Amino acid sequence: MAELLVIRHGQASFGAENYDVLSDLGRAQARAAGEWLRSMDWAPDRVVTGTLNRQIDTATEMGFAPPPDTHAGLNEYDFADLLDARFKGDIPDLVKGDRKVHFRTLRETVFAWQRDEIENPYETWAQFTARVEAARAFAVDTDAKRVLVVSSGGVIGQMVSESLRAPAQHMMNLNLQIKNAAMTRFMFSGSLFSLNEFNATPHYATPAGAKLMSYS
Template sequence: MAELLVIRHGQASFGAENYDVLSDLGRQQARAAGEWLRGMGWAPDRVVTGTLNRQIDTATEMGFEPDREEHAGLNEYDFSDLLNARFKDGIPDLVQGDRKVHFRTLRETVFAWQRDEIENPYETWDAFCTRVEAARAFSVDTDAKRVLVISSGGVIGQLTAASLHAPAQHMMNLNLQIKNAAMTRFMFSGSLFSLNEFNATPHYATPDGAKLMSYS
């Protein structure tokens, strides 16, 4: 059996004009994940990221050697576009500025998206699922025994839910639990693909490491 280790990118820049930039904390998180893996003697034979800067920079900060490949199917869904499609008269200020309201609205909006209740989204829920599956298939189509993937919370939630044949809503329940730079591990061989570990953060399991933990 081979391993597919999927890591969520480090903390991005919530509330900034450009979200797709790792914060200083996000860079520390990525380095901590890479250092922990090396300390355990784990190094990837293949590295795949999406095309987002926060994913690419997380891979760089982790510091592994294999040439990095990209697959756009690993990119996060565009929540801003979903919000604009849902709130056609303008997004409420609290959604933009209050973290609790933001994430409650995120959950409600994704559930509506899954039920096909959002008119003319940039991407349908079915299209999102299809591209995530295409990225998974691309990542495991290899002779490598240790594949490192850097992606985002929604994609990881969907990969996990799909591997468990869980209802669509379960993707979002998983998505909101995933910590920055957390590790989700799958085992694969041929057509077999199964979850081994979800949302693990052993690199935060010290008093100093615990200070690095974040969810957004």
């Protein structure tokens, strides 16, 4: 059996004009994840990321040698676009600026998206799930025994949910739990693909490491 280790990117820049930039904390999180894996004598034979800067930069900060392949199917869903479609371009100020309201609205919006209740989204729920599956298939189409993937919370939640054959809503319940730079591990061989570990953060399991933990 081979391993697919999927890492969520480090903390990005919530509230900034350009969200797709790792914060200083996000870079530290990525370095901590890479250092812990090396301490366990774990190094990837293949690295795959999405095409977002925060994903590519997380892989770089982790410090592994194999140059990364990229697959756009690993990119996060565009919540800003979904919000714009849901609220017809008039997004409430609290949704933009208040973290608690933001994430409650995120959950409600994704559930509506899954039910096809949002008119003219940039991509449908079916298109999102299809591209995530295509990215997963790309990552495991290899002779490598250890594959490192850097992606985002929604994609990881969908991979886990699909591997468990869970209802669509379960994706979002998982998505909101996933910590920055957390590790989710799958085992694969041929057509076999199964969840081994979800949302693990052993690199935060010290007093110093605990200060690195974040969810967004």
